[in-house]
Amino acid sequence: LPEDKNMKLALAIPTPEVSVTVPVALFSGTFAQRLQKAARSSYAGVELMVARPAELSAGEIADAVACRGLEIAAIASGAVYMVDGLTLMAEDASVSHRAQTRLGDLIDFAAAVHAPLVTVGGFRGRLASCGPGARETLIGILRRAATYGSDRGVRLALEPLNRYETDCIHNTQEGLDLLSEVGADNLGLLLDTYHVNIEESSVTECFRQAAAAGKLWHVHLGDSNRLAPGWGHTDFPGIVAALRDVGYRGYVSAELLALPDPDSAGEATMRHMSALLAG
Numbered sequence: 001l002p003e004d005k006n007m008k009l010a011l012a013i014p015t016p017e018v019s020v021t022v023p024v025a026l027f028s029g030t031f032a033q034r035l036q037k038a039a040r041s042s043y044a045g046v047e048l049m050v051a052r053p054a055e056l057s058a059g060e061i062a063d064a065v066a067c068r069g070l071e072i073a074a075i076a077s078g079a080v081y082m083v084d085g086l087t088l089m090a091e092d093a094s095v096s097h098r099a100q101t102r103l104g105d106l107i108d109f110a111a112a113v114h115a116p117l118v119t120v121g122g123f124r125g126r127l128a129s130c131g132p133g134a135r136e137t138l139i140g141i142l143r144r145a146a147t148y149g150s151d152r153g154v155r156l157a158l159e160p161l162n163r164y165e166t167d168c169i170h171n172t173q174e175g176l177d178l179l180s181e182v183g184a185d186n187l188g189l190l191l192d193t194y195h196v197n198i199e200e201s202s203v204t205e206c207f208r209q210a211a212a213a214g215k216l217w218h219v220h221l222g223d224s225n226r227l228a229p230g231w232g233h234t235d236f237p238g239i240v241a242a243l244r245d246v247g248y249r250g251y252v253s254a255e256l257l258a259l260p261d262p263d264s265a266g267e268a269t270m271r272h273m274s275a276l277l278a279g
């Protein structure tokens with residue numbers, strides 16, 4: 001088992017109701033088979049990509065994860081868009097409304113399975129779809145969601161994304177600025193090494209910057225080409241060193257392309273990261 005006093009390795013997998021093929025779902029097979037493979041490869045946790053919590057039994061999901069000695073690292077919102085096309089900001093007000101309700105459902109689900117946080121990445125949508133005042137709209141949506149989460153002991157992690165995937169919050173500074181405007185103690189950041197490599201001026205300083213603000217709450221792993229760590233040119237030794245320096249105790253969660261196949265990508269991530277964490 002890769003022993004590190006701080007960081008724990010996880011990987012993203014969809015829950016059973018997700019009906020579409022998720023390009024970043026590691027390990028092949030059913031939900032149970034993926035959990036089995038994650039446990040056998042010595043992952044500590046799984047990040048659950050949930051689309052429709054109403055179709056799931058929280059108790060069954062929590063048991064399926066726990067009985068294999070795994071933890072739930074996070075509840076990810078990305079599958080909501082993939083399955084139902086919902087985004088928090090949207091041209092159609094009813095889409096935005098349903099997305100906000102769904103975010104509440106994800107928070108309820110996270111509370112029920114004792115997951116530490118819910119991620120908000122591409123699920124936020126685009127400012128351009130919202131017209132003037134879009135930023136205030138986003139701030140209001142996040143503030144209400146944070147209050148809902150706070151009442152249920154669930155944190156939210158906003159993820160800066162590269163410019164090709166969204167038109168707002170591309171880097172850590174922009175993320176921290178938005179967090180200040182929202183002003184919620186249970187809203188923090190998720191930094192994804194793949195997006196970081198595209199948008200940040202340093203792939204290591206951004207982790208220190210987020211941590212110094214007390215907002216480094218979750219990390220996604222993907223190399224520069226979004227393959228397993230070690231298969232691109234991102235400085236993972238430097239990133240691991242920065243995470244150690246700041247005493248990061250959260251999850252580093254693989255969210256990368258399942259290439260050349262889902263099992264090889266899952267195993268290669270563990271091989272590369274456990275060597276770095278052991279070193």
Ligand code: LER
Binds near residue numbers: 077078121192255
């Ligand atoms: C998408 O590129 C991503 O990184 C996800 O975590 C957010 O939807």
Ligand code: MN
Binds near residue numbers: 192220
């Ligand atoms: Mn990500």
